[in-house]
Amino acid sequence: MTQALLKPAQNETRLPAISGGIPVAPARTAALIGYLHNSLEPIPGNFRRYALSGANEPTPEQRALLVARRQEIDDGLAGADEVTVREQVGILRSSMATSQISPEAMKLARQGFIMVLGRYPAWAVVETAMRFLDGRAGNKVYAPTAAEMAEVCRALISEPLAERARINAILDAEVYHLPTEAERAEVARRHEEFVREAAKAADPRRMRVGEEPAGAEAIERAAAERRLAELQAEAERSAAGSDGAVEPASAGQDEESSQ
Numbered sequence: 001m002t003q004a005l006l007k008p009a010q011n012e013t014r015l016p017a018i019s020g021g022i023p024v025a026p027a028r029t030a031a032l033i034g035y036l037h038n039s040l041e042p043i044p045g046n047f048r049r050y051a052l053s054g055a056n057e058p059t060p061e062q063r064a065l066l067v068a069r070r071q072e073i074d075d076g077l078a079g080a081d082e083v084t085v086r087e088q089v090g091i092l093r094s095s096m097a098t099s100q101i102s103p104e105a106m107k108l109a110r111q112g113f114i115m116v117l118g119r120y121p122a123w124a125v126v127e128t129a130m131r132f133l134d135g136r137a138g139n140k141v142y143a144p145t146a147a148e149m150a151e152v153c154r155a156l157i158s159e160p161l162a163e164r165a166r167i168n169a170i171l172d173a174e175v176y177h178l179p180t181e182a183e184r185a186e187v188a189r190r191h192e193e194f195v196r197e198a199a200k201a202a203d204p205r206r207m208r209v210g211e212e213p214a215g216a217e218a219i220e221r222a223a224a225e226r227r228l229a230e231l232q233a234e235a236e237r238s239a240a241g242s243d244g245a246v247e248p249a250s251a252g253q254d255e256e257s258s259q
Helices: 027-039 060-076 082-095 103-117 122-133 146-171 181-202 216-258
Strands: 041-043 046-053 174-176
Touching (some): 027 046, 082 103, 122 146
């Protein structure tokens, strides 16, 4: 973590980008969010969580700053009350051109505005109405529909929602720690030991004394031992026959020499 992010927080003036909106994040918190979010690493096969190195893991104090900022955003995104929606829609429909509808249809239209705009914060609804009134949004003639106002509201809260998503990604990240030198050495030692044992088990010539092979190796070895025994027996019989043929000839030679 950089030293700038570890400095104590200082008092600073924070103003919302939009009147009545969510105040901008403190400079230290904003820098912390940007630094940690850039340090996130994707997890293969997991599209919901990220990984974060233990070297960049936020301290308890920094985590508290992130949680406080997220709560501030949540409070600023609370839905608007019915009175605010009725007031802003009434201003628009009385100041801009509208189609003539029956009182019953007007009542249903107001309910539709309340249902749609009630999901957005009051400051966003007020700012949206102001933009339609001063011509920054809409066609500058006709009063907007609920869908048109909702589109502007979504654009107004997109930045706070993006900041909240970055904070959630940081707080929910899976922290991993790099192994120490001792742990690396232990892993290397165990790997070498495993390789030696695997090579020893794969080579039948390296079997321990008294250890019998299994399966096809046992059958082949038994056949080889029987063949070797047969060859030894045949060699012994051949040697015995040769000795019997030589002895009579030697006896005849002895008799001739005596005569």
